[in-house]
Amino acid sequence: xxxxxxxxxxxxxxxxxxxxxxxxxxxxxxxxxxxxxxxxxxxxxxxxxxxxxxxxxxxxxxxxxxxxxxxxxxxxxxxxxxxxxxxxxxxxxxxxxxxxxxxxxxxxxxxxxxxxxxxxxxxxxxxxxxxxxxxxxxxxxxxxxxxxxxxxxxxxxxxxxxxxxxxxxxxxxxxxxxxxxxxxxxxxxxxxxxxxxxxxxxxxxxxxxxxxxxxxxxxxxxxxxxxxxxxxxxxxxxxxxxxxxxxxxxxxxxxx
Amino acid sequence: xxxxxxxxxxxxxxxxxxxxxxxxxxxxxxxxxxxxxxxxxxxxxxxxxxxxxxxxxxxxxxxxxxxxxxxxxxxxxxxxxxxxxxxxxxxxxxxxxxxxxxxxxxxxxxxxxxxxxxxxxxxxxxxxxxxxxxxxxxxxxxxxxxxxxxxxxxxxxxxxxxxxxxxxxxxxxxxxxxxxxxxxxxxxxxxxxxxxxxxxxxxxxxxxxxxxxxxxxxxxxxxxxx
Numbered sequence: 050x051x052x053x054x055x056x057x058x059x060x061x062x063x064x065x066x067x068x069x070x071x072x073x074x075x076x077x078x079x080x081x082x083x084x085x086x087x088x089x090x091x092x093x094x095x096x097x098x099x100x101x102x103x104x105x106x107x108x109x110x111x112x113x114x115x116x117x118x119x120x121x122x123x124x125x126x127x128x129x130x131x132x133x134x135x136x137x138x139x140x141x142x143x144x145x146x147x148x149x150x151x152x153x154x155x156x157x158x159x160x161x162x163x164x165x166x167x168x169x170x171x172x173x174x175x176x177x178x179x180x181x182x183x184x185x186x187x188x189x190x191x192x193x194x195x196x197x198x199x200x201x202x203x204x205x206x207x208x209x210x211x212x213x214x215x216x217x218x219x220x221x222x223x224x225x226x227x228x229x230x231x232x233x234x235x236x237x238x239x240x241x242x243x244x245x246x247x248x249x250x251x252x253x254x255x256x257x258x259x260x261x262x263x264x265x266x267x268x269x270x271x272x273x274x275x276x277x278x279x280x281x282x283x284x285x286x287x288x289x290x291x292x293x294x295x296x297x298x299x300x301x302x303x304x305x
Numbered sequence: 306x307x308x309x310x311x312x313x314x315x316x317x318x319x320x321x322x323x324x325x326x327x328x329x330x331x332x333x334x335x336x337x338x339x340x341x342x343x344x345x346x347x348x349x350x351x352x353x354x355x356x357x358x359x360x361x362x363x364x365x366x367x368x369x370x371x372x373x374x375x376x377x378x379x380x381x382x383x384x385x386x387x388x389x390x391x392x393x394x395x396x397x398x399x400x401x402x403x404x405x406x407x408x409x410x411x412x413x414x415x416x417x418x419x420x421x422x423x424x425x426x427x428x429x430x431x432x433x434x435x436x437x438x439x440x441x442x443x444x445x446x447x448x449x450x451x452x453x454x455x456x457x458x459x460x461x462x463x464x465x466x467x468x469x470x471x472x473x474x475x476x477x478x479x480x481x482x483x484x485x486x487x488x489x490x491x492x493x494x495x496x497x498x499x500x501x502x503x504x505x506x507x508x509x510x511x512x513x514x515x516x517x518x519x520x521x522x523x524x525x526x527x528x529x530x531x
Binding site: 147173 | 313340341342343345349350353392393394395477478479480481482483484498501505506509
C-alpha cells in the first residue's frame, strides 16, 4: 500500500515515471510468487493419432516382439494355449455358468466391433471434421472481413490524394462569383453617376429655355409698349394706301 | 454351479475392506473429460451422446427444470455405464443392490416433490385430484393419489433393481443349464446356447433402457413440479 502511494506521488512529480506507476500494483503482487515449477502441461502435448498396435485386441505388439528372438512367430500363441489348458485342467479357472455367459457376451462384443467398428469410426471422424470445418469457416470469414476492411481503408486513402480537384473547382467557383459581383457593382456605380450628370444637364437645359422665353417675352412686351396709338394709326393708313396701290398694280398686270 | 446362485450379488469385500466403493467409482472414471477442443474418437462419441441425451430429455422442461440437466445426464450416464459393465463376466453391478437404487431414487424424487411444493403449492396439491372425478369419489381418490405419490421412489428403485437382477439371474441360470446339458445332449445345449445369446442381446438393451426409464421418470416428476 505504501509503495503504491510512493509510486503515485513519484508519478505526479515526474511524468516519465507515470509509466512505472501503471506497474505499481503488479510490483506489489510480485512479492507473492506463483507457479515457480516447470511448465509441464503447457503447451498441451499433442495427442497420438493412432493407439498402440495390439493383437487379438488385447495383447500389445511389443509382447510378441519381446518373445520373437527366443521362440519365433508361434511362441506367444503356444504360450497362450498352454497357459489356458493348464488353467482349465487344474481347475484354476472353473467352468461355471458364467463361462457360457462370458462366451456369449465376448462373442457379441467382438461381432459388433468387427461389423460396425469402421463405420462408427468414420461417423465420429466426420463429427470432428465438422467441428473443425465450422471453426475454419469462422476463421476464413474473419480474415475476409479484415481484408475487406483493409481494402476499403486503402481506397479511402487513395481518395484523399485526389482532394485537390475538389479544391480547384471550389476556387474557380468563388473567383467567378467575385467577378460577377464586381461587375455588377461597377455597372451600378456607372448608372448612379450618369443619373447625377443627366440631372445637371436637364437643369441647364431648362434654365436656358426659361431664359430664352423670358427674353422673348420681354422684347415683345417692350415693342408692344413702344407702339403708341398715333403710330398705330399712321401705320394702318400707310398699309391701306400700299394695299390700294398693289391692287391697282395687280389689276394692271393681267392687261399687259 | 459350485456356488450359491446369488453369489454374484454379494457386496464385494476384500479382506474385510469394502471395495464396493471402488467398484461404484469405476464406471464414471471411464467417462473422459478432455481439455481439448477436438479430441479422440472416444471423447467425440461421448460428447455426441451427451448432446443427444440433453436435446431429447431437456426440451420439455422450463428453464427452472433445465437447471437439473447436469444431474439427469450424470444419472443416465452412470446407470447406463454401470449396467453395461455389469454384463461382463465376473463383474459386480451396483445397481443390482436395492440400497444403491434407493439412494439414487429417494433424494431425486424428494427433491422434485419439495421443489414443487415450495414454488407451486396449489398446482402440486392439485395433482392429487384428477379432473372430472365424481364428487362422491373424491376422498378415496385423494388417498389413492397420495399413496401413488409416495410409492414413486420405491417403484423407481425396485424397478431398476428387479430388472437388472432378474436379467443377471436368468443369464446365470441358462448358462448353468447349457453347462449341464453339454454332457447330456449337445444339440439341446446348442439351442440353450442360442437362447443365451438372444438373452444377452436383450440384456444389453435392458441395461440401456432401464437407465433411460429411470432418468425419464425423474425428469417427468421434475416437469410436474417445476
